[in-house]
Structure formats: structure tokens, C-alpha cells
Amino acid sequence: MPVTVIDRSLHGSLLTDTVKDIASTLLTKCDLTDYNLTIVLTDDIEIKSLNRRYRSQHKPTNVLSFPLSENIGLLDEGLSFKELGDIVISLDTARKEAFFNNQTVIYKLSLLMTHGLLHILGYDHEASDSEAERMSKEETRLLHELNLCRRQKMTSLAINVDHIATIRQARGIAEPDPVAAAAICELAGAEGIVVHLREDRRHIQDRDVRLLKETVKTRLNLEMGAAEEIVLFALEIKPDMVTLVPEKREELTTEGGLDVISQKSKLAKTIERMEHVNIPVSLFIDPDIDQVKASLDIGATYVEIHTGCYADATNEDQQHNEFKLIQSTAAEAHQVGLRVNAGHGLNYLNTGPIAAIGTIEELSIGHAIISRAVFSGLEQAVLDMRSIVKNSVLL
Numbered sequence: 446m447p448v449t450v451i452d453r454s455l456h457g458s459l460l461t462d463t464v465k466d467i468a469s470t471l472l473t474k475c476d477l478t479d480y481n482l483t484i485v486l487t488d489d490i491e492i493k494s495l496n497r498r499y500r501s502q503h504k505p506t507n508v509l510s511f512p513l514s515e516n517i518g519l520l521d522e523g524l525s526f527k528e529l530g531d532i533v534i535s536l537d538t539a540r541k542e543a544f545f546n547n548q549t550v551i552y553k554l555s556l557l558m559t560h561g562l563l564h565i566l567g568y569d570h571e572a573s574d575s576e577a578e579r580m581s582k583e584e585t586r587l588l589h590e591l592n593l594c595r596r597q598k599m600t601s602l603a604i605n606v607d608h609i610a611t612i613r614q615a616r617g618i619a620e621p622d623p624v625a626a627a628a629i630c631e632l633a634g635a636e637g638i639v640v641h642l643r644e645d646r647r648h649i650q651d652r653d654v655r656l657l658k659e660t661v662k663t664r665l666n667l668e669m670g671a672a673e674e675i676v677l678f679a680l681e682i683k684p685d686m687v688t689l690v691p692e693k694r695e696e697l698t699t700e701g702g703l704d705v706i707s708q709k710s711k712l713a714k715t716i717e718r719m720e721h722v723n724i725p726v727s728l729f730i731d732p733d734i735d736q737v738k739a740s741l742d743i744g745a746t747y748v749e750i751h752t753g754c755y756a757d758a759t760n761e762d763q764q765h766n767e768f769k770l771i772q773s774t775a776a777e778a779h780q781v782g783l784r785v786n787a788g789h790g791l792n793y794l795n796t797g798p799i800a801a802i803g804t805i806e807e808l809s810i811g812h813a814i815i816s817r818a819v820f821s822g823l824e825q826a827v828l829d830m831r832s833i834v835k836n837s838v839l840l
């Protein structure tokens with residue numbers, strides 16, 4: 446493809462292939478496959494000096510376009526490849542803006558490349574309001590056509606506070622309170638709170654869920670088995686979403702995903718009842734394409750992919766294989782229109798690669814964060830995990 450990517454930033458070649466793929470797709474969508482385009486990835490120092498030299502602006506910017514406009518339109522004159530020009534992008538500014546807007550860097554780069562290419566093709570949003578509107582429409586069209594298989598937003602972190610309740614129940618008194626823990630998690634940057642109301646009420650109590658429904662400012666995800674008593678409770682409380690999990694009384698924690706295929710009609714009925722009161726349903730499944738298809742068939746909004754086998758892998762090969770399975774299952778689920786979350790067993794060492802999977806929206810993490818909080822304090826434990834989740838999707 447006639448795209449050249451020159452990486453002059455300090456970030457190495459990690460982004461080069463992706464940038465090249467996106468730019469090549471853009472050229473295809475603009476019917477410009479016979480043209481050469483050069484993308485230069487650089488830093489704030491270089492782009493600031495270009496911005497000063499060519500635009501008399503004494504500051505860095507995100508993107509600059511340098512068209513070789515005299516070449517456009519000469520294909521008919523028998524010349525096979527023509528130069529469109531250069532798009533120069535500062536990765537420093539792109540990363541800062543992406544972080545500020547909670548966007549993935551890949552999405553931010555797609556926006557900048559689209560914007561830069563349209564400038565090369567003669568669009569100019571500074572010329573007039575109608576030109577700005579014309580350019581914005583074309584940008585929207587191209588971004589839609591790029592059909593990026595990645596999310597636009599960074600992965601979010603939802604925190605499961607069951608283990609705070611486990612400590613409380615060990616004494617049978619009122620503290621520590623999972624409701625207070627949820628507030629601290631949110632203040633430290635958690636984007637969702639998860640609790641599992643088990644039939645045996647071994648940790649989270651009905652009172653906790655009722656109070657959390659009133660106090661959680663982000664999103665309350667109620668994890669639950671599909672037992673009638675719990676379903677009725679969820680229908681009354683109306684959390685922001687529910688995640689249906691398999692539940693066995695004797696298990697220490699949720700062991701494996703739901704077998705959606707063998708329980709289709711029961712789960713479908715529960716989903717229907719939840720959706721009747723506008724509660725979206727997620728199904729906790731193993732990384733298995735057939736379970737994804739069954740989840741789609743019965744009307745789930747989300748699937749949460751079980752990462753337990755990846756987390757428990759005892760050697761690198763096994764972990765790699767489990768990772769690939771999660772990645773391909775997430776891609777399939779995203780492709781068919783399901784929203785995708787993941788969780789179970791994720792910790793400070795194994796979360797990074799999972800957070801970088803572009804089709805997974807949210808990670809649900811509990812034990813590792815609450816365990817670290819015992820030593821570092823809850824706020825610090827959340828900040829440390831948040832930093833892993835957000836930074837791993839910056840590339």
C-alpha cells in the first residue's frame with residue numbers, strides 16, 4: 446500500500462503497523478489507492494518548531510498537513526503514483542489529548558489522520574462555517590467507514606467490593622462497610638461498582654445493595670445467580686445492570702462461566718424480565734464462541750468473559766493460549782454486536798494485556814485490589830490498578 450510511516454518519536458515502532466493500516470484504509474475509502482501518503486509520528490519539540498515555521502504559532506499542536514497539491518489529479522496524465530503529501534502527528538499531544546478525553550490512542554490517531562488527510566484534500570474548517578460543516582461531515586463518514594474494531598473509549602475499571610463485606614461478616618458486626626468502600630473506590634477513579642448478592646448471603650447483604658443503589662455515582666452492577674428470590678430482589682432494586690453467573694453454594698468464588706447453551710430458555714426469561722424494567726443483562730461466560738452465539742440468541746446486552754483460566758495459568762504457553770482465546774472470543778462478541786466485559790482473577794501482574802484488548806470495554810476486579818488495600822490503603826490500591834488499566838490501552 447502506498448503509505449509510508451516514519452516514526453521519529455521516542456515511542457519506537459509499536460504503533461507503526463496500526464497507523465499504516467488505518468491510513469491505507471482511509472486512502473481506500475477516499476478512492477486514493479494510487480497515491481502515496483507519508484505519515485510522520487513525532488514529538489512536541491519537533492511539531493512545535495514546524496508549527497512556528499509554517500503557521501507562526503509558538504506552541505505544539507496535534508497534527509499538521511503538508512499537501513503536495515500540484516500532484517493531485519494528474520493520474521489521468523499517465524503517471525502511476527503521485528504524492529499526496531505528509532501528515533505530521535505529535536504522539537506527545539495525541540496521547541495527552543486521548544488521556545484527557547478518555548479515548549484510546551488508536552482512536553485519537555484515527556481522528557488526527559482523517560483530519561490531516563482532509564486538509565491535504567483541500568478541506569478547510571477555518572475558511573467558513575459551511576466549510577467547517579462540510580469537513581466535519583466527511584470526517585464522520587470516514588471514521589464510520591474505518592469501522593475500527595477497537596473501542597473509542599479507554600477500558601474502564603469496575604471494582605468488586607464483596608471482600609470488604611467478607612471481612613465484616615467474619616465478625617458479624619457493622620464494619621468494614623462495603624458501601625463506604627464503594628465511595629472510596631469511586632473517589633479514586635473506579636468507573637463502576639460490582640457486588641455479588643449470593644443466595645446464602647455470605648458477604649453482601651440486601652441492605653448493602655439497597656444503600657449502594659442510592660449512593661453509587663458511577664454504575665452499580667449486581668452480580669447474581671438466576672434464582673427466583675434474587676431475580677425478584679433485582680427487579681425491585683433496579684441496579685444499572687445485572688451480571689448473571691452460575692452459583693453453587695459450596696464454591697469459594699464463582700467457578701467458571703455460565704453454560705448458556707444448556708439453559709437458554711431459563712436465562713432468556715430472566716433477561717426478558719430484566720429488560721422489561723430497563724436493566725441490561727450481562728452473561729458471565731467462558732471464552733467460547735458457542736457461548737457467545739447462545740448469549741446473542743437469547744438477547745443479552747453484554748457478555749463478561751471469564752479470565753480465570755488465563756489468571757490461573759501455570760506457565761507462559763498456557764497463559765498465552767488462554768489470552769488468545771479471550772482475545773478472539775471478545776472480537777467475535779464485539780463483531781456480532783454484544784458489549785464485552787471481562788474479569789475474574791485479574792491482578793497487578795496479569796491485567797495489562799487484557800486491558801489492552803481493544804474490544805473489551807470494562808474489567809471487573811475485586812480480590813487483588815482489596816488484598817492490596819490491606820497494605821497500601823484502598824485509595825492507593827485503586828489508583829495503582831487504574832494506572833495499569835489506563836496505561837495499557839495508551840499504545
Ligand code: PXP
Binds near residue numbers: 605688690788810813
Ligand atoms: N467477575 C465475576 C463474574 C465474578 O464472579 C468475580 C468474583 O466475584 C469477579 C469478576 C472478580 O473476580 P476477582 O475477585 O478475582 O477479581
